[in-house]
Amino acid sequence: MDDAIYRRGLMLVLSSPSGAGKTSISRELLRREPGLAMSVSATTRPKRPGETDGLDYFFVDQTEFGLRINRGEFLEHAKVFGNYYGTPRGPVEASLGEGRDVLFDIDWQGTQQIREKLAADLVTVFILPPSTAELERRLNARAQDPAHVVAQRMAQASNEMSHWPEYDYIVVNRDLDRSVAEVQSVLAAERIKRERQIGLGDFVKRLRDGR
């Protein structure tokens, strides 16, 4: 009887300044949640050794990327360090329609663009580092970057963090396991939100009619 209740998938966005631990959280979340799939972006940047087209990215040339922008085929797109990145709309809408949830690792600008298109399906989580010291430690720990690159990253992190009030949920990443569990709770709770469960009206009607 309750097979009549189904739901659209939801778009789970994780944003954070770099160095807050978002990549580790995303990876562990995908491992624990088989019903969640990572959105695959399109990009104009060259394929690196070990990357697979359609799995890591959809690799397209600049002209093709421009045509797709004009055809409205991206939920969001941006130019980063001279390369274009975008979220193809088709695969995401197909997933949502089939009740599968999609994870997005995008920044506040991408989140704003998606919000304009599919606000009802959007659940947004912002991840904060536990302290400045920890943020600096993680940014410095990244490879052997020169000091001015680290300073630039800190400035970028500061800018990204200023957008926390645009997000539904805030995770302060003190501990990876706890942070992943918190995002899992968000996913589980959002799945049983009234407005996401389609067919509840008919289901209750049958319960009340005694059928």
Place this chain on the structure above:
Amino acid sequence: MDDAIYRRGLMLVLSSPSGAGKTSISRELLRREPGLAMSVSATTRPKRPGETDGLDYFFVDQTEFGLRINRGEFLEHAKVFGNYYGTPRGPVEASLGEGRDVLFDIDWQGTQQIREKLAADLVTVFILPPSTAELERRLNARAQDPAHVVAQRMAQASNEMSHWPEYDYIVVNRDLDRSVAEVQSVLAAERIKRERQIGLGDFVKRLRDGR
């Protein structure tokens, strides 16, 4: 540093038609969540053997109950089978202010009354039985009630169920363990909602200032 982030407690309301399994879910939820306390109601009904004043109910006489209504001391109150029941406002507000969450086992009328007073702190969950057959089985299984009492309960259940669209989350109680886990997810997710975490603005400001 992140000790500066704190939160108000939230009011978690569970409502359902009788026979949907709410009492079992509440009991198990309280066992699993030490940070959650059941709201203790005041009532004019006589104390039964084994009940403790202040633990099961606050037992008060009819005059006292009336005075408390007039002084606005109840978050909600109702008359059920000739007895008055109400939720005292003071202990709940004290808990919320101290960041402790409070569980309420009340019906749609009580939920509406609380929503008028403390909407921002309110999280509402409606529990549905998985099928009419299961609902009837549970209502019939209750003691040795005559048929007309069972019929009356079914009518009451039907009326209660009609209010599901007023709730934030809907749990279809197919399995006790799963349903409790779903309510736990709601609690965990609501705790990290942006607007419940007080002090985040200052926390982010210090992160951005590099302090």
